[in-house]
Amino acid sequence: MKILKNLSLLPYNTFKINALANEMVVIENDNELENLHLNQKPFLVLGGGSNILFTKNFDGIILKNEIKGKAIIDETEEEIALNIKSGENWHEIVMWSVENNWNGIENLALIPGTVGAAPVQNIGAYGVEIKDVLQYVRFYNFETRKFEQLNNSECQFGYRDSIFKRSLKNKIFITDIGIKLKKKNHHYKTDYGNIKDELKKQNISELSPRMIANIVIQIRKSKLPDPAEIGNAGSFFKNPEVSEEVLSKIKNQFPNVIYFPTNENRFKLAAGWMIEQCGLRGFEHKGAAVHTRQALVIINKQNATGESILELAQIIIEKVYQTFGVKLEPEVNIL
Numbered sequence: 082m083k084i085l086k087n088l089s090l091l092p093y094n095t096f097k098i099n100a101l102a103n104e105m106v107v108i109e110n111d112n113e114l115e116n117l118h119l120n121q122k123p124f125l126v127l128g129g130g131s132n133i134l135f136t137k138n139f140d141g142i143i144l145k146n147e148i149k150g151k152a153i154i155d156e157t158e159e160e161i162a163l164n165i166k167s168g169e170n171w172h173e174i175v176m177w178s179v180e181n182n183w184n185g186i187e188n189l190a191l192i193p194g195t196v197g198a199a200p201v202q203n204i205g206a207y208g209v210e211i212k213d214v215l216q217y218v219r220f221y222n223f224e225t226r227k228f229e230q231l232n233n234s235e236c237q238f239g240y241r242d243s244i245f246k247r248s249l250k251n252k253i254f255i256t257d258i259g260i261k262l263k264k265k266n267h268h269y270k271t272d273y274g275n276i277k278d279e280l281k282k283q284n285i286s287e288l289s290p291r292m293i294a295n296i297v298i299q300i301r302k303s304k305l306p307d308p309a310e311i312g313n314a315g316s317f318f319k320n321p322e323v324s325e326e327v328l329s330k331i332k333n334q335f336p337n338v339i340y341f342p343t344n345e346n347r348f349k350l351a352a353g354w355m356i357e358q359c360g361l362r363g364f365e366h367k368g369a370a371v372h373t374r375q376a377l378v379i380i381n382k383q384n385a386t387g388e389s390i391l392e393l394a395q396i397i398i399e400k401v402y403q404t405f406g407v408k409l410e411p412e413v414n415i416l
């Protein structure tokens with residue numbers, strides 16, 4: 082267990098915010114969690130810092146996740162079950178799966194961050210969410226001081242949501258996830274984003290997980306800013322869900338509104354499109370800006386502070402509310 086004192090969090094968050102922390106404990110294996118005494122201090126489990134906005138210094142202990150390891154735990158002709166330690170890099174696990182021709186997570190290529198954070202907000206992209214392949218999540222519970230495990234349905238997954246953002250928030254450290262992938266008879270999801278168009282353009286008819294992952298990577302690179310170059314945390318807001326009544330009011334004013342039906346007569350609106358309609362594409366505020374290629378992304382254009390990024394987010398929420406009567410909710414964890 083490595084302990085660092087009085088450090089800048091700038092290298093540890095993709096928004097590149099220079100917040101300070103008094104203490105960081107680097108966790109490299111499960112046993113270290115049992116021996117860790119937090120003495121009632123607030124703590125934050127930190128993976129890649131790609132879904133966090135620090136608006137102030139962190140007054141507590143940062144638990145930096147470096148627990149590595151991956152293993153095949155079961156295999157049949159049809160399927161393969163994997164146990165992955167939470168400090169592994171998510172994209173590298175996707176690449177490992179596509180190299181082995183295992184299907185199921187190829188649409189989730191190039192999502193930054195760690196494996197342990199993936200179930201927290203039930204990461205999703207191009208019609209796939211981690212809940213579609215997830216078998217269990219194992220974690221250390223600092224309240225019970227025990228290792229515990231939840232199966233898929235117990236994780237209460239929703240759109241960018243899970244039990245880990247609700248009743249288990251600030252209580253646990255996820256150490257492992259179990260996923261099951263297909264070795265054959267896989268149904269590829271190509272209906273979302275531009276996947277189908279790209280397949281056509283590139284004349285690809287025989288699908289493989291590698292093909293899909295490559296296309297997803299190309300599309301993402303063309304749309305999203307690379308956090309290594311420009312500070313950002315991906316989509317800042319969730320796509321809001323509205324009733325049929327609210328949708329039809331919006332349709333009257335904006336006949337070309339972008340929406341997708343979800344369950345129970347609810348409709349998901351494209352938050353990026355709504356922000357664009359408010360004329361906010363490229364809008365700047367104290368070094369923070371709305372990304373020009375994807376309005377759902379806020380970037381740290383020039384030495385923005387966490388506070389100014391939050392102010393920009395509030396301006397966006399306000400404008401979208403005035404225009405559409407719909408309140409956007411942040412997807413990013415604001416601290």
Ligand SMILES: Cc1cc2nc3c(=O)[nH]c(=O)nc-3n(C[C@H](O)[C@H](O)[C@H](O)COP(=O)(O)OP(=O)(O)OC[C@H]3O[C@@H](n4cnc5c(N)ncnc54)[C@H](O)[C@@H]3O)c2cc1C
Pocket residue numbers: 095125126127128129130131132133146167192193194195196197198199201202203204205206245253254255256305306307308313314315316414
């Ligand atoms: C360019 C870009 C594109 C993105 N695209 C997508 C996308 O397509 N889909 C999507 O869903 N997300 C996307 N994201 C968001 C982000 O990549 C994911 O949310 C990712 O899972 C965060 O991983 P992380 O390790 O960086 O988590 P962190 O930012 O370090 O943590 C996020 C939250 O999870 C908690 N947490 C992290 N690890 C653990 C653990 N082991 N145990 C308990 N709690 C933990 C943290 O305390 C925090 O509350 C994108 C981000 C960027 C920068």
